[in-house]
Amino acid sequence: MSETEITSTGAEGTSAAKPDRPTFLEANRRWLSGACLGLLAAAVLAVVVIVFSKTGVKVVLPLLGGLVMLLLALITVRSGSLEWLRGAVIPVLAVVTALIIGAFMIIFTDREVLAALGDFFQDPGTAIQLAWNAVKTAYVSLFEGAVGSPAKISAGLETWIMEGEVKAFRSAMRPISESLTKSIPYILSGLAVALGFRAGLFNIGAEGQFVIGGLCAVVVGYSVKGLPTIIHLPLSIAAGALGGGIWGGIVGLLKAWTGAHEVINTIMMNWMGFRLVEWLLREPLENVQGTHRTREILDTAKLPRFFPPPIRLHGGLIIAVLAAIFVWWFLWKTTWGFEMRTVGANPDAARYGGMSIGRNIALAMFLSGALAGLSGVSESLGLTHNMSLGFQAGYGFDSIALALLGGSHPVGVVLASLLFGMLRAGGTRMMSIARVPLEITTIVQSMVIVFIAAPAIVRSLYRLRARREELVPTTTTRGWGS
Amino acid sequence: MPNERRTLSTRDRVLGIVAVVIGFGIIAVAGLASEGDQLATFFDEKIGTLFALPPRQSLYVLGALCVFVGGWQLYRGFRSTGALLAAAGFLVVASFLIWITKGQSLNLPGLLKTTLTSATPLTLGALSGVFCERAGVVNIAIEGMMLFGAFAAIAVTSATGSQWTGMLAAILTGGLMAALHAILSINARVVQIISGTVINILAAGATRYLNIRLLEPAGLSTPGSIELLRIPLLADIPIIGKLFENTPAVFMMLALVPIVSFILFRTPWGLRTRSVGEHPRAADTVGVNVFRMRYINVIIGGFIAGLGGSYFSLSLGSFEDNMTHGQGFIALAAMIFGNWTPVGSFLAALVFGFADAIQGKMQAFKIALPPEFLQMAPYILTMIIMGGVIGRVIPPAADGQPYVKE
Numbered sequence: 001m002s003e004t005e006i007t008s009t010g011a012e013g014t015s016a017a018k019p020d021r022p023t024f025l026e027a028n029r030r031w032l033s034g035a036c037l038g039l040l041a042a043a044v045l046a047v048v049v050i051v052f053s054k055t056g057v058k059v060v061l062p063l064l065g066g067l068v069m070l071l072l073a074l075i076t077v078r079s080g081s082l083e084w085l086r087g088a089v090i091p092v093l094a095v096v097t098a099l100i101i102g103a104f105m106i107i108f109t110d111r112e113v114l115a116a117l118g119d120f121f122q123d124p125g126t127a128i129q130l131a132w133n134a135v136k137t138a139y140v141s142l143f144e145g146a147v148g149s150p151a152k153i154s155a156g157l158e159t160w161i162m163e164g165e166v167k168a169f170r171s172a173m174r175p176i177s178e179s180l181t182k183s184i185p186y187i188l189s190g191l192a193v194a195l196g197f198r199a200g201l202f203n204i205g206a207e208g209q210f211v212i213g214g215l216c217a218v219v220v221g222y223s224v225k226g227l228p229t230i231i232h233l234p235l236s237i238a239a240g241a242l243g244g245g246i247w248g249g250i251v252g253l254l255k256a257w258t259g260a261h262e263v264i265n266t267i268m269m270n271w272m273g274f275r276l277v278e279w280l281l282r283e284p285l286e287n288v289q290g291t292h293r294t295r296e297i298l299d300t301a302k303l304p305r306f307f308p309p310p311i312r313l314h315g316g317l318i319i320a321v322l323a324a325i326f327v328w329w330f331l332w333k334t335t336w337g338f339e340m341r342t343v344g345a346n347p348d349a350a351r352y353g354g355m356s357i358g359r360n361i362a363l364a365m366f367l368s369g370a371l372a373g374l375s376g377v378s379e380s381l382g383l384t385h386n387m388s389l390g391f392q393a394g395y396g397f398d399s400i401a402l403a404l405l406g407g408s409h410p411v412g413v414v415l416a417s418l419l420f421g422m423l424r425a426g427g428t429r430m431m432s433i434a435r436v437p438l439e440i441t442t443i444v445q446s447m448v449i450v451f452i453a454a455p456a457i458v459r460s461l462y463r464l465r466a467r468r469e470e471l472v473p474t475t476t477t478r479g480w481g482s
Numbered sequence: 483m484p485n486e487r488r489t490l491s492t493r494d495r496v497l498g499i500v501a502v503v504i505g506f507g508i509i510a511v512a513g514l515a516s517e518g519d520q521l522a523t524f525f526d527e528k529i530g531t532l533f534a535l536p537p538r539q540s541l542y543v544l545g546a547l548c549v550f551v552g553g554w555q556l557y558r559g560f561r562s563t564g565a566l567l568a569a570a571g572f573l574v575v576a577s578f579l580i581w582i583t584k585g586q587s588l589n590l591p592g593l594l595k596t597t598l599t600s601a602t603p604l605t606l607g608a609l610s611g612v613f614c615e616r617a618g619v620v621n622i623a624i625e626g627m628m629l630f631g632a633f634a635a636i637a638v639t640s641a642t643g644s645q646w647t648g649m650l651a652a653i654l655t656g657g658l659m660a661a662l663h664a665i666l667s668i669n670a671r672v673v674q675i676i677s678g679t680v681i682n683i684l685a686a687g688a689t690r691y692l693n694i695r696l697l698e699p700a701g702l703s704t705p706g707s708i709e710l711l712r713i714p715l716l717a718d719i720p721i722i723g724k725l726f727e728n729t730p731a732v733f734m735m736l737a738l739v740p741i742v743s744f745i746l747f748r749t750p751w752g753l754r755t756r757s758v759g760e761h762p763r764a765a766d767t768v769g770v771n772v773f774r775m776r777y778i779n780v781i782i783g784g785f786i787a788g789l790g791g792s793y794f795s796l797s798l799g800s801f802e803d804n805m806t807h808g809q810g811f812i813a814l815a816a817m818i819f820g821n822w823t824p825v826g827s828f829l830a831a832l833v834f835g836f837a838d839a840i841q842g843k844m845q846a847f848k849i850a851l852p853p854e855f856l857q858m859a860p861y862i863l864t865m866i867i868m869g870g871v872i873g874r875v876i877p878p879a880a881d882g883q884p885y886v887k888e
Binding site: 105109110111202204254257258259260261263264265267268269271272275276278279282283397398400401404436437439440441442443445446447449450453454456457 | 622666670672673675676677679680681682683684686687688690691692694695696808811814815818852854855857858861862864865868869870
């Protein structure tokens, strides 16, 4: 056999050695879920009462927190056990360990700490104090940039409920909205790479498809005049998706026709895409000489924002969610998707079953490219509203980590994207307040990939026992010659 | 019987037709060239004008030669596709050079020197890839190893004041990163493309982070310019002498190519390496320690990649974020182009380096063709060769598959 295979199996559930006695959760499921639902309803009612009576407002935030916990409890009860959490153990531990490593990096590159370490034996207290401060400032600002400060949110809620003035609440919610906004391109390009993985392909070209897709959308956005939003916006979005799809589809066709490995070809297409866009921004499409930037798109092509500034959350979120649903439906609920997954999991079986490998590969690369293109579309039509040299921001490469972290499943990808979005949003604040360069999040992300791709490290670190089939991304290990 | 007509495959025929078409294309371009027969002058810094050619006539001649070459391929067939490519390639390149130099003067030895220096990091990266992949480990992380090497070189050179220790630091850092890649791919059996990508992401982030955090504040990021090495006698040869006055990395690269080729193809150790990359199970049954061979080769590959990385920062004199700028991937392409051999990689790197050198000249000559297109040339060429159109490239058979001992 010339190919080794790593297949993904979800939380498989307990094996055949089931105890004869039903567990506590199973036996009392009915009344437990009734209790949860009842408590949930009570909490919601309490929130409504507080909002309308304007009393006891400080309790709202904790109540909402309790609501979330009740939801989790409900899921546990209805599924009968805590098994569903099992699949999240390794990813969570991976993230935690990566953050710890990041903390060490912060400590040992802090000049003050390094200076204090020189006198460690005379004065250990200072060194430890400085180290702790460095990490605390960094990670607190990271948290505040990603989620915001609970105190401010609570105060903002209070102002809103008591006085009807929503501005304070809005600015308190800005960090969470920034995290969401930053996670939109991650979701889309993560889906792109995940789809590729499911079909057995490595789409390293998400970065190039991102740029090309964004460019196509912007060009349609500013050059097609006189159309109403309801036509112009979908048209621009479709143009971007098509551009990215073609950029990826070329590689897919090459692989289908000649067997050329998609890793090299997608990397080449990446750099060709960058050069192409560099040229286009330098001459034909440049708006003002020397700025390397295109014209701004027309208002009818802009993705709408949900809330007034400073919140930047835009319609790309809808695209991202729809795309996630589409990918889930396509891969698991259609014959086409089944074929694609089979080709990825076991090409020989697929061929034996009469499936056309080439067609599936080409289609998979096209769809993957289109999703990555949509990622660029969301950024360009939703945030930047034009195209410039700084557009490329590393979303494509990070999405490889994302797809891995999310187990190549849309739900996992969405959750992982939220995490990465939070890291990015928080990192910006961390850079301005704690003066820790943003790249620490890149380092954390790489560590996360390492731990996810080699779960044995995490398992041995935390003395976990391995289940027989551990959650691992669906990829087929092949060399260059397919 | 001599001069027996070789049976031509479709691919050979297609290549022949393409050569003929290109030949006619060159003639057509000659016809369109401006009437004023400004000469294309090629000069050398020390000697002066080497020769001057009239563009239109030269292009006619070269175009006709190209058509002849294509016709020969269709009629008789060249002994190897490589010979056809070399002949047609030379004619196309010469025509191109003459065409862009129309009315101006081109420093030919300078162009050759820039080609060689541009090819240096590419060759070193490709050699690194050759070591890793011949042993069966896919190495996408050449870019990351080079970036780390560049960073280490600058940091240590600034700290110690000696570029040789800087180079040594770069080599060791490259090896360290390669060790990480090896542990992940060989021990933990992570998919090698993923572990390679991780190193690339980590390199980009960590070098930038460390640069901002440690180097710049300490003033360590610009040690100043680097001395060139000058080989006494050879450097005085009139035209090509300039090639022998270069950064040390270039000479190391030139030495490494034949050395690596010898080691890989003419020593028992090289044989064992290649066996581990082609059929590890057979090698294992004969007693070769597959894991140890792979580890050692990957780490050696890391050393070379680190050296290649040092070239970037030491020749510039400082470290910039993402200095390698994708050259690691072009090095990978050069390795594939060169069919996983050191000499082939070197030749491919020369081709890519030439494209790089030319586009600089074109910008100076204010040619209408945008430089970005020529920058795309290495990528397009690689994709073409990956498609098997020009020639078949054969990777080591067990490349990319983790070895499981049974």
